[in-house]
Amino acid sequence: MLYREAGQFKTTYAADQQLFPIRQDRIGVLVLLAVAFFGVPLLASEYWFSAILIPFLIFALAALGLNILTGYAGQLSLGSAAFMAVGAYAAYNFQLRIEGMPILLSFICGGLTAAGVGILFGLPSLRIKGFYLAVATLAAQFFIVWCLTKFPWLSNNSSSGVISTQQLIILGYELKTPVEKYLLVLSIVVVLALAAKNLVRSSTGRAWMAVRDMDVAASVIGIKLMPTKLLAFAISSFYCGVAGALYAFCYLGSVEPDGFSLEMSFKILFMIIIGGVGSIMGSFMGAAFILLLPIFLDVALPFLAGIFGLPFSSATVSHIQILVFGALIMFFLIVEPHGLARLWQIAKEKLRLWPFPH
Amino acid sequence: MSKKIGDVILDLQNISLRFGGVKALTDISFNVRQHEIRAIIGPNGAGKSSMLNVINGVYHPQEGQIFWHGQERKRMEPHMAAQQNIARTFQNIALFKGMTVLDNIMTGRITKMKANFIEHALWFGRAKNEELEHRKKVEEVIDFLEIQHIRKTPVGRLPYGLQKRVELGRALAAEPSMLLLDEPMAGMNVEEKQDMCRFILDVNDQFGTTIVLIEHDMGVVMDISDRVVVLDYGKKIGDGVPDEVKNNEDVIRAYLGAGH
Structure with a gap:
């Protein structure tokens, strides 16, 4: 009953085309932002910030990047973690080698470097599609990690390529506590998510979706396939690159090339499959789901075992985690290929009519 | 009908198109005048869709020349057709x-x-x-x-008929000077066909759009088109106003078989 569009008449195209056309959505998003910016810092503990909220936001950003490429432009990629690594190492090097480089500018430059590398590895997409393209992007995954280990210059000659990130200083103020880092990450993620939302509702986004849905028709309409696909690779890699820089600077503090493994790329891919391919909000839902599920199982399984009096080792818990994970991915692929975001949308459609069935 | 048919805007001369050893089109010449409705008909596999694909640059003919508004068109890519104001449906x-x-x-x-x-x-x-x-x-x-x-x-x-209509809408949104329609009425019921005919005639009449149309429904073709070109096995066997084409021996043979 609360979620109802009735009575909200749109008298201009501007009103119809705004970011959130339904008033309840607008209010919802504002409340969510207010809670995230003001409520959470008051309530959450340090553990929550550094172990849950910061990685959630960073992975949501990476998933958003991959979603732009795979969900909107239809180009399958398995190189997300590699582009994150490029972003992290590039931001580190910009910070290290340029005197007085502002940290935020380093993040942006890290993202831009990742975008450049993304375009390079996106070139095969002009000739190959789908599965085969995914295999081609695997090359990025292995090549970049190899590159970062092989050339000591990139990690300032540290052993096995481990880098320890510099301090986070913005306008002379050093961010040290998890809360401050959380607010920094949150601000960047919110800005980039809004930009992504704008992109996909504009003709850039329509060109991507057109290429995804029917590329011959897209080119007959006048969409140039090459620039469109490469732009998707560039922007997607930019998002992943910024996520990588945040991952290094705001989450871990010290990273090594092998940390950005194929496993991480897959994790990001699972986030968008479960969250929703071709949905901005799905990226956030997927990231939350994938990151929170293990934590939830960690707590819930020993508790359940306690009730039934079963002997439960921590090894069993991690095995069950893998089982549940695999089962859920299969479940989503079969039952709801559009993921949690689609379920949310269905729920909203039902809510609009509730309590009537039609 | 009071509409004024103008000069030739698209002139195809001696077009031949091969895929390896398969000859899709052999030595085909015809033209399209401004504001007219030009139909391309022929049995299945006659090369009608290939003809449209040649016009908007998806296929590149090995031989022949294409003149667009009097200028010879060199090698082109599909997105260039859009820039030249040619839109199409599939x-x-x-x-x-x-x-x-x-x-x-x-x-x-x-x-x-x-x-x-x-x-x-x-x-x-x-x-x-x-x-x-x-x-x-x-x-x-x-x-x-x-x-x-x-x-x-x-x-x-959406149901099929409406999807066809949306596709026409997508083509119209580009405000094309020439519209290529590939079987716009295939698989429609009578009512949907009537609607579609009305839209095609209105587009032609109100916006002055030149229309090149492939269609199998002979009733529709003979009713709405100004001139008809008939293809069979990649060759042109007839060209002219509907009445002329209807009585053309070769055309009747292609449609009804040799021994009718």
């Missing part, structure tokens, strides 16, 4: 299934939108104004095709 609906009707038709205007992705991301400058300006044009198309009620529906959920 035999098997080629809509963007994941997008709404509105977005599909908006995509038809993409070559007219000039804002770059940075303006889009930040939603400033040309990006916002363009969206509003083009939305207005798109709404005119939506009104014209009487599909207001399905504006926000993803096209994948």
Whole structure:
């Protein structure tokens, strides 16, 4: 009953085309932002910030990047973690080698470097599609990690390529506590998510979706396939690159090339499959789901075992985690290929009519 | 009918198209005049769709010349056809299934939108104004095709006849000077066909759009087209006004078989 569009008449195209056309959505998003910016810092503990909220936001950003490429432009990629690594190492090097480089500018430059590398590895997409393209992007995954280990210059000659990130200083103020880092990450993620939302509702986004849905028709309409696909690779890699820089600077503090493994790329891919391919909000839902599920199982399984009096080792818990994970991915692929975001949308459609069935 | 048919705007001369050893089109010449409805007919596999693909640059003929507004056209790519104001629809609906009707038709205007992705991301400058300006044009198309009620529906959920109509809308949104329609009425019931005929005639009449049409329904073709070209096995066997073509011996043979 609360979620109802009735009575909200749109008298201009501007009103119809705004970011959130339904008033309840607008209010919802504002409340969510207010809670995230003001409520959470008051309530959450340090553990929550550094172990849950910061990685959630960073992975949501990476998933958003991959979603732009795979969900909107239809180009399958398995190189997300590699582009994150490029972003992290590039931001580190910009910070290290340029005197007085502002940290935020380093993040942006890290993202831009990742975008450049993304375009390079996106070139095969002009000739190959789908599965085969995914295999081609695997090359990025292995090549970049190899590159970062092989050339000591990139990690300032540290052993096995481990880098320890510099301090986070913005306008002379050093961010040290998890809360401050959380607010920094949150601000960047919110800005980039809004930009992504704008992109996909504009003709850039329509060109991507057109290429995804029917590329011959897209080119007959006048969409140039090459620039469109490469732009998707560039922007997607930019998002992943910024996520990588945040991952290094705001989450871990010290990273090594092998940390950005194929496993991480897959994790990001699972986030968008479960969250929703071709949905901005799905990226956030997927990231939350994938990151929170293990934590939830960690707590819930020993508790359940306690009730039934079963002997439960921590090894069993991690095995069950893998089982549940695999089962859920299969479940989503079969039952709801559009993921949690689609379920949310269905729920909203039902809510609009509730309590009537039609 | 009071419409005025103008000069030749598209002239195809001695077009031959081969795929390896298969000859899809052999030595075909015909022209299209401004504001006319030009039908291409022929039995299955006659090369009709290949002909449209040659016109809008998806296929490149090995031999022959194409003159567009009097100028010879060199090698071209599909997106260049859009720049030359040629729009088309496809035999098997080629809509963007994941997008709404509105977005599909908006995509038809993409070559007219000039804002770059940075303006889009930040939603400033040309990006916002363009969206509003083009939305207005798109709404005119939506009104014209009487599909207001399905504006926000993803096209994948629409019935076949409406999808065909949306596809016509996407082509019209580009305000083309020439419209290529590949079997716009295939698989439709009588009522849907009537609607579609009405839209095609209205487009031709109100916007002065030149139309090149492939269609199998002879009743429709003979009724609405100004001139008809007949293909069979990649060769031209007839060309002229409908009455002429109807009585052409070769055409009758191609359609009814040799021993009729």
